[in-house]
Structure formats: structure tokens, C-alpha cells
Amino acid sequence: xxxxxxxxxxxxxxxxxxxxxxxxxxxxxxxxxxxxxxxxxxxxxxxxxxxxxxxxxxxxxxxxxxxxxxxxxxxxxxxxxxxxxxxxxxxxxxxxx
Numbered sequence: 001x002x003x004x005x006x007x008x009x010x011x012x013x014x015x016x017x018x019x020x021x022x023x024x025x026x027x028x029x030x031x032x033x034x035x036x037x038x039x040x041x042x043x044x045x046x047x048x049x050x051x052x053x054x055x056x057x058x059x060x061x062x063x064x065x066x067x068x069x070x071x072x073x074x075x076x077x078x079x080x081x082x083x084x085x086x087x088x089x090x091x092x093x094x095x096x097x
Contacts, residue, residue, distance in 0.1 A: 002055040003089060005089035006049055010084060011046060013080040015043070015078040016077055017077065023075075028049070031047065031056070062096075
């Protein structure tokens with residue numbers, strides 16, 4: 001996906017849902033130029049975002065995750081914001097490959 005904008009006080013977290021329930025967590029943290037994220041143990045919104053007005057690439061590493069939900073009509077992906085953050089962020093071009 002591509003992200004452009006700013007967020008102060010908090011960052012973003014992403015959930016990729018499992019077929020049998022639950023989800024994998026990916027945390028963005030402090031972000032300015034691009035990021036490749038791996039699975040973490042819990043959602044965290046620490047950090048800030050400032051892309052200097054440019055679209056920046058964020059990749060979630062799904063390699064090896066064999067139980068990702070692909071059933072139509074079921075939760076597959078979520079973008080989470082932290083409470084109390086000040087967000088002015090655009091997200092575009094979300095692809096799952």
C-alpha cells in the first residue's frame with residue numbers, strides 16, 4: 001500500500017486476519033520514507049508519520065503465513081489508529097499478493 005501524510009502522537013497498526021480466527025499484527029511505528037513490516041505480538045501505535053507530502057510504500061511480509069483468511073465476506077485486513085493521535089493520512093493502492 002502507499003501512504004501519504006502526517007500523524008502525530010500515534011502511528012498505525014495493521015491486522016491481517018487468520019482463517020480460523022484471530023489475526024496477525026503489523027506495526028508501522030515512526031515512518032517517513034518506506035517500510036517493510038513483519039509480524040509482531042500485539043498492536044502498538046507508538047511513533048509518528050511524516051512522508052513530506054510524498055507517497056511512500058508500506059509492505060507487510062506475508063511470506064510463510066499459510067492461514068490468512070481468503071473467504072469472501074469474512075474479515076481479511078484492517079487498518080487501526082491509536083486513540084488520541086492526530087491523523088492527516090491518505091492510504092491508496094492496497095494490494096494483497
